Amino acid sequence: xxxxxxxVRDVEKHFGGVHAIQGCSFEVGAKTITGLVGPNxxxxxxxxxxxxxxxxxxxxxxxxxxxxxxxxxxxxMAQLGVARTYxxxxxxxxxxxxxNLLTVPFDQSSGERKQWAVEVLAAVGLAEExxxxxxxLSFGDQKLLEFARVFMLHPKLVLLDEIFAGISPxxxxxxxxxxxxxxxxxxxxxxxVDHTMRVIMNLCQEVLVMNHGQILAQGAPAExxxxxxxxxxxxxxxxxxxGVDHHRD
Amino acid sequence: xxxxxxFRFWPGAVAVAILVAVPFVASGxxxxxxxxxxxxxxxxxxxxxxxxxxGYVSFGQVAFFGVGGxxxxxxxxxxxxxxxxxxxxxxxxxLLAVVLGLVMLRLKGAYFAIxxxxxxxxxxxxxxxxxxxxNGSTGxxxxxxxxxxxxxxxxxxLALTAVxxxxxxxxxxxxxxxxxxxxxEEAAESLGIHTTVYKIIAFSISAVVIxxxxxxxxxxxxxxxxxxxxxxxxxxxxxxMAVFGGPGTVWGPLVGASTLGIIAxxxxxxxxxxxxxIYGVILLLIVxxxxxxxxxxxxxxxxxxxxxxxxxxxxxxxxx
Numbered sequence: 263x264x265x266x267x268x269x270v271r272d273v274e275k276h277f278g279g280v281h282a283i284q285g286c287s288f289e290v291g292a293k294t295i296t297g298l299v300g301p302n303x304x305x306x307x308x309x310x311x312x313x314x315x316x317x318x319x320x321x322x323x324x325x326x327x328x329x330x331x332x333x334x335x336x337x338x339m340a341q342l343g344v345a346r347t348y349x350x351x352x353x354x355x356x357x358x359x360x361x362n363l364l365t366v367p368f369d370q371s372s373g374e375r376k377q378w379a380v381e382v383l384a385a386v387g388l389a390e391e392x393x394x395x396x397x398x399l400s401f402g403d404q405k406l407l408e409f410a411r412v413f414m415l416h417p418k419l420v421l422l423d424e425i426f427a428g429i430s431p432x433x434x435x436x437x438x439x440x441x442x443x444x445x446x447x448x449x450x451x452x453x454x455v456d457h458t459m460r461v462i463m464n465l466c467q468e469v470l471v472m473n474h475g476q477i478l479a480q481g482a483p484a485e486x487x488x489x490x491x492x493x494x495x496x497x498x499x500x501x502x503x504x505g506v507d508h509h510r511d
Numbered sequence: 512x513x514x515x516x517x518f519r520f521w522p523g524a525v526a527v528a529i530l531v532a533v534p535f536v537a538s539g540x541x542x543x544x545x546x547x548x549x550x551x552x553x554x555x556x557x558x559x560x561x562x563x564x565x566g567y568v569s570f571g572q573v574a575f576f577g578v579g580g581x582x583x584x585x586x587x588x589x590x591x592x593x594x595x596x597x598x599x600x601x602x603x604x605x606l607l608a609v610v611l612g613l614v615m616l617r618l619k620g621a622y623f624a625i626x627x628x629x630x631x632x633x634x635x636x637x638x639x640x641x642x643x644x645x646n647g648s649t650g651x652x653x654x655x656x657x658x659x660x661x662x663x664x665x666x667x668x669l670a671l672t673a674v675x676x677x678x679x680x681x682x683x684x685x686x687x688x689x690x691x692x693x694x695x696e697e698a699a700e701s702l703g704i705h706t707t708v709y710k711i712i713a714f715s716i717s718a719v720v721i722x723x724x725x726x727x728x729x730x731x732x733x734x735x736x737x738x739x740x741x742x743x744x745x746x747x748x749x750x751x752m753a754v755f756g757g758p759g760t761v762w763g764p765l766v767g768a769s770t771l772g773i774i775a776x777x778x779x780x781x782x783x784x785x786x787x788x789i790y791g792v793i794l795l796l797i798v799x800x801x802x803x804x805x806x807x808x809x810x811x812x813x814x815x816x817x818x819x820x821x822x823x824x825x826x827x828x829x830x831x
Contacts, residue, residue, distance in 0.1 A: 314701060316697070336697075336701050337700045337701075337702075337703050337704055337706070338703075340702055340703030345701070345702070346701055348698065348701075353694075353695075353698075354690065354691050354699075355694055356690075356694060356759075357691070361687055361690070362691075364684065364687055365688050365699070365702060365704065366703055367703065372684060375684075411702070414702070
């Protein structure tokens with residue numbers, strides 16, 4: 263495994279009586295595409311919130327690029343190069359597509375910013391919608407816009423929370439192409455949460471499986487899909503997994 | 512491109528020239544009416560910055576109107592020039608807003624709106640209680656100003672600065688970030704925007720604009736007491752004007768303040784008994800039929816017209 267860009271070590275998080283994350287530890291290798299899967303409510307989104315500083319862990323550490331970043335505020339994490347999308351899309355609805363992108367980054371002139379925004383829009387296939395109002399876009403295009411926006415930060419680590427959910431296979435293909443392209447050209451590292459197994463298996467070099475706030479298994483997609491504990495955690499038995507997998511696709 | 516031609520600024524320049532000429536050529540009544548419209552314009556733009564652009568709807572920005580007013584009154588009473596007193600009032604209000612913003616801007620939505628309402632009332636109560644400084648509910652009397660012109664020109668400069676400043680803000684990255692906070696504060700923060708800092712800056716500039724208007728108006732009226740310094744109705748007026756014109760737009764507050772200001776004046780002059788009833792009905796109709804405000808609705812209409820025109824031309828072209 264390559265040098266880790268992100269290390270999560272023994273992280274715990276309670277919400278009242280709910281033990282959401284129970285001593286979670288894992289690493290994400292630099293310039294990899296790593297999947298994070300698990301049943302609903304297993305703590306994937308909470309883990310994203312802990313990494314990006316939305317929540318502060320009760321104990322444990324988050325180490326990013328060799329630096330302890332535990333409990334840093336979200337805007338600081340973003341400026342350090344950690345970008346994310348949200349499960350429920352959060353675009354700036356009354357602003358234009360281009361304006362959504364031009365809010366950041368901080369260390370560029372407006373000319374450079376605009377040039378980069380145009381490139382990013384072309385990459386995700388939203389170039390023609392640049393002047394459209396974000397709120398008027400279709401659900402799929404809003405997802406694409408939020409996906410595009412993370413690249414404005416010139417991020418090193420991108421956390422994607424179910425960006426493939428509820429959109430057409432053609433758009434999914436396009437997103438996968440962009441992810442692979444940004445990784446290959448710019449060395450961006452991706453941590454991808456999704457239930458669309460076809461995408462995860464296709465896209466990721468490494469897959470982490472969470473259950474009940476812990477890492478249940480870690481390995482290459484092929485190993486994970488054969489792992490009995492994973493299958494059990496997810497569905498109870500192997501035949502059901504095929505059914506659900508098909509349904510999700 | 513048309514936008515870059517020098518003719519673009521002509522309508523604005525003509526309007527400014529007319530406004531500058533008003534106190535010298537028009538009647539005292541027209542001058543006084545325009546003067547109050549200019550005050551409304553400044554207030555609506557001040558409110559628009561924190562509430563229209565940043566999305567923190569405040570029902571208590573009038574607190575800063577009073578801070579500016581009292582600062583000007585106290586300093587003028589002590590012998591200072593009223594304009595300098597007003598400027599100092601603006602600075603004090605701006606600094607005060609930074610401190611208050613740290614607390615108040617943690618509140619969101621209705622809680623912020625109501626919190627600010629309470630804050631304005633608290634300010635009025637404090638002004639009433641600090642008798643040695645503010646003369647309590649008796650108020651402070653100032654020498655009546657002999658000419659309208661200096662006050663008028665001060666308010667004109669303030670209103671113009673507010674309009675031009677908003678036009679610049681609207682195209683700036685700073686403005687985009689304020690709008691991003693309004694649209695989705697958590698998403699804005701996840702993009703690296705230090706939302707607290709941006710909100711406080713917007714809140715503080717808003718306070719400065721409103722306090723400057725308060726200072727100048729106090730000199731104009733030559734009197735201040737807690738009720739005239741913190742009138743809840745005035746806060747409602749700036750909200751209504753900005754919302755009527757279109758909050759979070761460059762021209763909305765100008766359109767709202769001048770239209771509603773003139774309508775209110777005409778109604779008051781012609782139907783003093785029914786004035787508030789008719790005014791209320793007009794507001795109801797606006798909220799029902801163009802809830803986004805006049806400016807966004809008009810520009811949408813024009814865009815649709817434009818699109819239809821383009822299609823028609825395109826068809827004609829295809830036939831030819």
